[in-house]
Amino acid sequence: MSNLVLVPGAWLGSWAWDEVVPTLREAGHAVHPLTLSGVADRQAVPAGRQTHVQDIVDEVERLDLRDVVLVGHSYSGIPVGQAAGRIGDRLVGVVFVDSNVPADGESFVSTWWEGPAKLEAVLAGNGGLWAPPTKDDYDGQGLTDEQIARIVGGTTPHPGASLADPALLVRPLADLPTTYIKCLLDGPEPSDDVAGLLTGEQWRLVEMDTGHWPMFSQPQELARILLDAAG
Numbered sequence: 001m002s003n004l005v006l007v008p009g010a011w012l013g014s015w016a017w018d019e020v021v022p023t024l025r026e027a028g029h030a031v032h033p034l035t036l037s038g039v040a041d042r043q044a045v046p047a048g049r050q051t052h053v054q055d056i057v058d059e060v061e062r063l064d065l066r067d068v069v070l071v072g073h074s075y076s077g078i079p080v081g082q083a084a085g086r087i088g089d090r091l092v093g094v095v096f097v098d099s100n101v102p103a104d105g106e107s108f109v110s111t112w113w114e115g116p117a118k119l120e121a122v123l124a125g126n127g128g129l130w131a132p133p134t135k136d137d138y139d140g141q142g143l144t145d146e147q148i149a150r151i152v153g154g155t156t157p158h159p160g161a162s163l164a165d166p167a168l169l170v171r172p173l174a175d176l177p178t179t180y181i182k183c184l185l186d187g188p189e190p191s192d193d194v195a196g197l198l199t200g201e202q203w204r205l206v207e208m209d210t211g212h213w214p215m216f217s218q219p220q221e222l223a224r225i226l227l228d229a230a231g
Helices: 021-026 051-062 074-086 108-112 116-123 145-154 160-164 192-197 219-230
Strands: 003-007 030-033 068-073 091-097 178-183 203-208
Touching: 003 051, 003 074, 021 030, 021 219, 051 074, 051 160, 068 074, 068 219, 074 091, 091 219, 108 116, 108 160, 116 160, 178 192, 178 219, 203 219
Parallel strands: 003 030, 003 068, 068 091, 091 178, 178 203
Antiparallel strands: none
16 A cells, blocks of 8 residues: 655645545545645645755654655646655655756746746735636646536635755755656656656656646546556
8 A cells, every 4th residue: 555645746735636636546545635734725825945844854754654656737837846865765756746846945936937026026926825726727638617617616816935945955866766747638758857757767657648737638637647556
């Protein structure tokens, strides 16, 4: 049995994994969906530097979890990749779900967006929060109207401070036993940094013929991939 810690991407809470969790538990694994600080039901919790990494580490240590598989979707690949190095021999593997991955000293905004100035413009006038996508932003991602409505209805603004938080890697990503899931409707190829990591012996690529939110569009297929990663 593995302990799967499921970390949703920006704007989402633990509820995003609701359709994935039952299949994992039926297979005998313990599953721990996690809401990060400042989002969803934890909106009131402040989120600053390293807060989201610490959220993950604290969950593992609080529950004294062993044989841990960390799963990070989208933005959350950045804190998950850092937390994976910090939980030591508790870790058995990592799954990045169409996610960003951390680079030491770099942040989500510095590697994906146009840098801090762009972030400041996005957050200006919104109380330091990153507004969630609108309905139209989910077009072409393999989602039904009902699924889109569910996502839009459940998302909350994301704390802007976490987006500019420089990563601190205590273990190289290339050394982590990793499954990277590429969702093809969101782009046919992994980003250059991920492509480089996939050349290593510890990383493997799995493709899904769906969009960026497979926990909604193809939850059972995603669950099967996670089961394979959990062993």
